[in-house]
Structure formats: structure tokens, C-alpha cells
Amino acid sequence: MDSTEVEIPSYFSCPISMQLMTDPVTLCTGATYDRQSVEKWMFTLGNNTCPLTKQPLHNIELTPNHTLRRLIQHWCVLNSSSGVQRISTPRPPLDADRLNKLLLDMASFQVKALKKLRSLAGESESNRRLIASSAAPAALISVIESHSTENDEVGCCYDAAVACEEALGILYSLPLLDETLDSIATGKCLASLASVLKRGTSNARFHAAMLLQTLTRKGLERLVMNANGELIEGLLELLTEEVCHQATVAALEMLTAITSNSQHSRINAIEAGAVSVLIESLPDQTPEKKCNCERMLCLLNVLCGCAEGRAAVADHAMGIPAVSKKIMRVSDLATEKAFRILWLLCKLSLSKRVVDEMLQTGVVTKLCLLLHSECTVKTKRKVNEMFKLHRTYWKSASCFPSLNFQE
Structure with a gap:
């Protein structure tokens, strides 16, 4: 029965x-x-x-x-x-004395104590809240900051990597307090997270990315101030290697946050090859992956806010074609961002080569379609502005004579 x-x-x-x-x-x-x-x-x-x-x-x-x-x-x-199964006797909830003893044990048996702490964190929300409000987060951050994969013996390196992975997994599972998030956003911890993003295991990189995403969504100013080239390079590696969908989303959100609020970080990202990574990833962003496509175009739009970013897009062989192909094929937001990138190139990085490439790759035809679509009045006004600015070069396009824009 x-x-x-x-x-x-x-x-x-x-x-x-x-x-x-x-x-x-x-x-x-x-x-x-x-x-x-x-x-x-x-x-x-x-x-x-x-x-x-x-x-x-x-x-x-x-x-x-x-x-x-x-x-x-x-x-x-x-x-x-x-057929009724007997329920097991639940383990008693974690208490402060037991937690403090476990934290003391970390000094001598770090990996073993971390694995036990992670197991306890996984048992209940009460355990996680107790751990989050104790000295444990500071101890976990210290483990992450001491992590290094360079200049260590193989055995020590392995233990440090395992300890770091366990510490990241625990922190990711906790309802972190604001002071803990502030501590993670310090330069030393961010440098360690950058190291994990570059050389850590898949699990460690995933948890590092998730922690960074939490910081980004909290809007911590210290995160923007302390973000450096190493961290940006680590995030770009996440995009290139596609560890998992969640890590990709976290990397895009993080990169957008720090480059939107810091010209220095924007230049760092461009010099690290962010434009190439984004352009070469765009063709794989099908309509089914529209959210990632939107995020990539949003980030590319931010990078095109400076001359170096616009030059990188214009100089990339796939730059203009990859961006233009997303117009009217993904979503209204993707269309808006893709068009704005092209508008920035036309308006602020004017060159005959760019204008000719837009004609040859079908951008002019896409702009014509935009004029007859349900896009915003502001977008249509900018399309007209682009046509008036480059009509000498584009008037040979078959669609151009039929356009109705104000002289």
C-alpha cells in the first residue's frame, strides 16, 4: 500500500x-x-x-x-x-558555543573545520543566520584573502585552494550582513576573488561570481573604487569560458556596474579586450538568450561612451555587423542599445571607413526599417539625424530615396 x-x-x-x-x-x-x-x-x-x-x-x-x-x-x-517511512531524529540546531569551538578548530584543522561549517550551514536557515551574525564571515574572508596559487608548495597550494573553495561556498549560502559585504568589497578581498576567477576551480569561480553579483546589486561604492584590472580580466575570462549561465550573468552585471561609474575601469576593461569578447559572443546570443544579449549590448554601449571603446568596435572586423544584426531581432531593449552603439560611432567617431562599412553590411537598410517600426520618437529623430549627416555617402543605397525625413 x-x-x-x-x-x-x-x-x-x-x-x-x-x-x-x-x-x-x-x-x-x-x-x-x-x-x-x-x-x-x-x-x-x-x-x-x-x-x-x-x-x-x-x-x-x-x-x-x-x-x-x-x-x-x-x-x-x-x-x-x-509504506510510511519513519522520520529521522533531526540534528540539534547550531548554537553559539559549538560555532565558536568550530571557528577555533579552523586554526589547526582548517579544511576539516570549513567542511563541517559548510555542512552545518546547509542544514537550516537558523544555522545560516547564526553563522552570518557571528565572527565566522570575517574568518571566512580571511581564508579567501590568504588564498594564493603562486609561490607555494604543491600540497600547501592544494589545501589553500580547497579551503578557499569551502569558504566561498559558505559565504555564498549565508544571508550576509552589510558590514560583511563591505569587507568583501575591500581591495585585498577583491584581489583574491580576481585570483579565484582566473585560476580557481569551477565551483570556486561560480561562488566568487555570485558574491560579486550580490555586491553589485547592493550598489556598494567601494566595489567600484576598488575594482582593478585583475578583477576585470577575471570577469572577462568568465564570459569567454562560460562557466555557467549564472556566472555569465554575474560577470556582465559586475562589469556594467564598475564601468558605468568609473572612467578608469572603463579604460581597463577596453584594454583587457572587453570589446572583442562581447562582439565575438554576440552572434551566439539567440532570441532564446535575449537577456544575456541585452546585457552584452548594454555593456558595449557603456564602453562606447569613450573614444577608445568606439575605436575598438570600429576596428573589429565583426564589430558593426555583429551589433547591427541584433536590431529588431531580439527585443526592444536590444534594438535600442544596438542602435545607440551605431549612433555613437556615426556621431562621435566619424570616418569614411565606418560610414562605408555601415552601407556595405546592411546597417542603412536596418535604419530604414527602424523608421517604419514602432520605435520611440527619439530613436526615429536620431535615425533622421544619421541619414542627414551621411546622405552624401548613403544616397546610393536602394532604400535611401524612398525615405521621408526632414531636411
């Missing part, structure tokens, strides 16, 4: 998930829920009321209901012949 056919007593079911409770805990209101469900209700969704009674939660302490758990386990045993 399948366990789904056995009726679960109502007082054994979690009021949130309506499933059999495996780790019942009681709130200050007296209502009992399964730990995983109520932690999600409070910590992930940010609710501060009791789901059942709607009373405000004056504290968020979760008290294990051992009596109810034993009754549930006994019921499971009685119904084992019907």
Missing part, C-alpha cells in the same frame, strides 16, 4: 505545507510548524507574523517540539506496513 493512501492526522501536518512534519518547532505564539516551512516563511519571505494566528512575532526563537516529533515517529512505525 502506498504511503499517500494513509490519512495523516491533522495535528501531524504542518499548517503551511500541509505535509507531515519532520522537524516540528513551536513559535512564541504557541503554534507549531515544520522547521523548514516556517523558516522560509520568516527568513526567506520576510514575514513577521504567525501564519496560523496572524499574531506579531515578538521573537523568532524556534523551540523544538520533541514530544510531537516522537508521536509522529511512533505513528510512522505503526503505519510502516502501509
